[in-house]
Amino acid sequence: MSKRAYNFNAGPAALPLEVLERAQAEFVDFRGTGMSIMEMSHRGKVYEEVHHEAESRLLSLLGNPEGYKVLFLQGGASTQFAMIPMNFLTEGKTASYVLSGSWADKAIKEAKLIGETHIAASSEADKYMSIPDLSSIEIPDNAAYLHVTSNETIEGTQYQQYPKTGNVPLIADMSSDILCRQFDATQFDFIYAGAQKNLGPSGVTVVIAKEEMIAESPKHIPTMLRYSTHLKNDSLYNTPPSFSVYMVNEVLKWIDEKGGLAGVEQANRKKAGLIYDIIDSSEGFYRGPVDAGSRSMMNITFRLASEELEKQFIKESEQAGFIGLKGHRSVGGLRASIYNAVPYDTCKALVDFMTDFQKSHG
Structure with missing residues (x-):
């Protein structure tokens, strides 16, 4: 193989060479089936084993937090910007956001299309060159949730600690720093991340959430945009991005191997x-x-x-x-x-x- 590029792309980004080589070896004939994993039914036993392996590996790396479920969705973090308020911003509630940079701003703009929003803290005056001080965060009494963007890829900022929100659910967009360090997943009620930075290739979005939070979604929103739909069907309500999920599973194996x-x-x-x-x-x-x-x-x-x-x-x-x-x-x-x-x-x-x-x- 010719020399690999020095890849500093922001996303889609570098994948572990070991993972790419494993995928290459299995690409045409996966586990002796005579098929690529991209060719087989997502309802079949072979794919479902991979699907469930990825779910369990992810929770295992997070210490198997009790009561949490993994969803494999599509549409990237950008679709989550809308799905979150559609599912959780109920009547009489306010969606609260920390405005820390470009991606937090995009999430807020989507939420404003759905319902009442509130800026709990902001570093806009600092041109987003810092994460707002946690002590400055003000959460309204009727908050449906507090949303944070754990790492801003454009500005280059990252939370070093996370806010304590009491009874208000804490939601985090971890698209660009999930699994880059140890953290307590139980601080959060809902975590989401596009895979194409630290988890695998583009095409799959991972959600890690308290089961009670996603068990019942409003019935007036489209079926595919309800978290309950995907929870009840183990993320197999429709055809999942099977190759991307397979690659996530391989990346999670690699993280295990790295300690x-x-x-x-x-x-x-x-x-x-x-x-x-x-x-x-x-x-x-x-x-x-x-x-x-x-x-x-x-x-x-x-x-x-x-x-x-x-x-x-x-x-x-x-x-x-x-x-x-x-x-x-x-x-x-x-x-x-x-x-x-x-x-x-x-x-x-x-x-x-x-x-x-x-x-x-x-």
């Missing part, structure tokens, strides 16, 4: 520390705009002295085999997305390139 969430977190902190160190020690050549206490372990954003110099950085990095280092079009700058599957050696190669670039252009 579970403790092992993955240790590796991620080492990778992030390597890149933040070169930014902080560059004497201003590289500038990390995010508040130090809100820095993301998954999406490292940084700037140079001018847009022209940033364009030169992108040009030279691409020539050197680096992919995906251009910042999101809405904010510009540079961004290295170092999800679980991005190897340490890839991050080390980036640091070496950044060092050489500073020598050449500093």
Whole structure:
């Protein structure tokens, strides 16, 4: 195989090479069936075994929290932005959101189409360069839930701790940092994540929720948009994205092999520390705009002295085999997305390139 790219794409993103090689080996003939898993019925025993393996592996990595269920849905986190208020924002209630960045803003805009919303805290005045202080969060008495976006991929911020909400359900969009570190899943009533960053390929969205929260959905919303539909049918009400679920199962196996969430977190902190160190020690050549206490372990954003110099950085990095280092079009700058599957050696190669670039252009 030719040399693999240094992949820092924000999503779809890098997948573990070991997982890709396993999938390649099983692609044409899965478990001796003479079929690819993409060719077989989702009602059949072979696929259902994979489906249930993925559910149980995910809960196992989270410590098997009692009373929680896993759903495999479609439509990405963006569909969840609408499904959540459709299912939980009942009459007389208010949907409460922490406005921490671009993705939180998108979730709020969808909720406003459904019903009454409330901004519990915001870092908009800081251009989203920090996570709002937890002590600033104000939850209304009639809150249906509090929604947080645990990691903002565009700005490069991440919660270091989560708010305590008492009897108000806590919902988290963990699309870009799920399973990157140890955390207590029982803090949350409902977690959701598009798979294409830390869990697998695009096509499947994972929900981890308290069963009591998703057992009954309003009957006036479309059947496919009710969480109860998917719970009662084990996420098999319609044809699931079977290959994506299979890949999620393989990625979860890989996380187990890496020492579970403790092992993955240790590796991620080492990778992030390597890149933040070169930014902080560059004497201003590289500038990390995010508040130090809100820095993301998954999406490292940084700037140079001018847009022209940033364009030169992108040009030279691409020539050197680096992919995906251009910042999101809405904010510009540079961004290295170092999800679980991005190897340490890839991050080390980036640091070496950044060092050489500073020598050449500093």
